[in-house]
Amino acid sequence: MKYNFDEPVDRSKNRSAKYDERVKNFGTDQVIPLWIADMDFQTAQPIIDACKKKAEEGIWGYTSRPDSYFKAYADWQKRRNGWTLDTDLCSWCLGVVPALAVIIKLFTDKEDKVLIQPPVFPEFFEITENTGRTLVQNNFLEHDGVWEVDFEEFERLVKDPKVKLFILCNPHNPLGRVWTQEELAKMLRLCFENDVLVVSDEIHSDIIFHGKKHIPAAIAVPEADQKIITCISVTKTFNLAGLQASTTVFPNMEMKKAFDAYWSGMDVHRNNAFSSVAMETALNEGEEWLEQLLEYISGNLDFIRDYFEEHIPSIKANIPDATYLVWLDCRALNMSNAELKKFMVEKAGLGLSPGSDFTRELSGFMRLNAACPRVVLQKALKQLEEAVNNLSC
Numbered sequence: 001m002k003y004n005f006d007e008p009v010d011r012s013k014n015r016s017a018k019y020d021e022r023v024k025n026f027g028t029d030q031v032i033p034l035w036i037a038d039m040d041f042q043t044a045q046p047i048i049d050a051c052k053k054k055a056e057e058g059i060w061g062y063t064s065r066p067d068s069y070f071k072a073y074a075d076w077q078k079r080r081n082g083w084t085l086d087t088d089l090c091s092w093c094l095g096v097v098p099a100l101a102v103i104i105k106l107f108t109d110k111e112d113k114v115l116i117q118p119p120v121f122p123e124f125f126e127i128t129e130n131t132g133r134t135l136v137q138n139n140f141l142e143h144d145g146v147w148e149v150d151f152e153e154f155e156r157l158v159k160d161p162k163v164k165l166f167i168l169c170n171p172h173n174p175l176g177r178v179w180t181q182e183e184l185a186k187m188l189r190l191c192f193e194n195d196v197l198v199v200s201d202e203i204h205s206d207i208i209f210h211g212k213k214h215i216p217a218a219i220a221v222p223e224a225d226q227k228i229i230t231c232i233s234v235t236k237t238f239n240l241a242g243l244q245a246s247t248t249v250f251p252n253m254e255m256k257k258a259f260d261a262y263w264s265g266m267d268v269h270r271n272n273a274f275s276s277v278a279m280e281t282a283l284n285e286g287e288e289w290l291e292q293l294l295e296y297i298s299g300n301l302d303f304i305r306d307y308f309e310e311h312i313p314s315i316k317a318n319i320p321d322a323t324y325l326v327w328l329d330c331r332a333l334n335m336s337n338a339e340l341k342k343f344m345v346e347k348a349g350l351g352l353s354p355g356s357d358f359t360r361e362l363s364g365f366m367r368l369n370a371a372c373p374r375v376v377l378q379k380a381l382k383q384l385e386e387a388v389n390n391l392s393c
């Protein structure tokens, strides 16, 4: 089937956080919302059909999870990434973020430190600090728009015996980096040598462009699967985040049991009736839609690159190899973070994610979500161009 991603979808009346929370976040609903990481596209038709069928059953009592559920994840990983994962070591969770928060609680102590690589997904800061652990930041090095890991600093940090856990964002949000085998191997080996547990958040691993290839951390070096915890989900891939489901793959039964016991203690252990069918259908029947989606978003990214280069050269757009999130370097506008947010809202009419949510070191950045019909991006960038031009008047 041919999908039409150009078709505008009105999400302003469907309880969408991206639209409904504009006033809370930006003080007005008069902004084009290009912030939270979901897409303004309908999901794949087989998923819609499966959920409709489920809705028409009219009974949504407690829902079991058949063996076929994790098998669908395993088949997906094997087919797309060459990873043979053991379904006995898979656990269900309400989402990647809740899974990460509980992993920190269960596998580190209060006085331990957790390593992250900013600029990075803001919840990594929040969940670490909410659990009372100390954050350790391996900030990226940037040179002329190229973002690289500071390996020297990484090595220094993992050698601190208090650093017990590293949250790897694979691929990386918001920098859109698809890690190479060499980069992964270097980080993992340093962690293994220093007894640092690695948790790899691979929620963005299906959204990859420019011929790059995602490497699951669990197969990046021999025996990594016996040491690493991996968080995966197809909620980002298929725009299903509101259904709240993720899968965690553990390196051993002991860790899996500890995780399951934690959630069972709160009676959280079953998918809801719709997430169960939606995830499985996505994994088994969603690839035709996904291939077309990737082509469309890739076109959006080309459009964004060209538009900034031609019309808004004072802002540098970091075109990602993974994710539909574009990291905007607005430092040449010479604004504080507060001024930049105000400018984007009041002058450009845009609801973007402030860069300051992703880093405590840098200022002058914004993140733009490119997963929307191109006509929305055209309007948004035109508004931004005019606002920037007006600055020099």
Ligand SMILES: Cc1ncc(COP(=O)(O)O)c(C=O)c1O
Residues within 6 Å of the ligand: 037, 094, 095, 096, 097, 098, 121, 169, 173, 201, 203, 204, 233, 235, 241, 245, 246
């Ligand atoms: C790196 C990363 N991990 C996790 C999530 C959210 O995961 P979930 O909705 O499954 O909790 C996001 C959402 O943007 C993300 O970017």
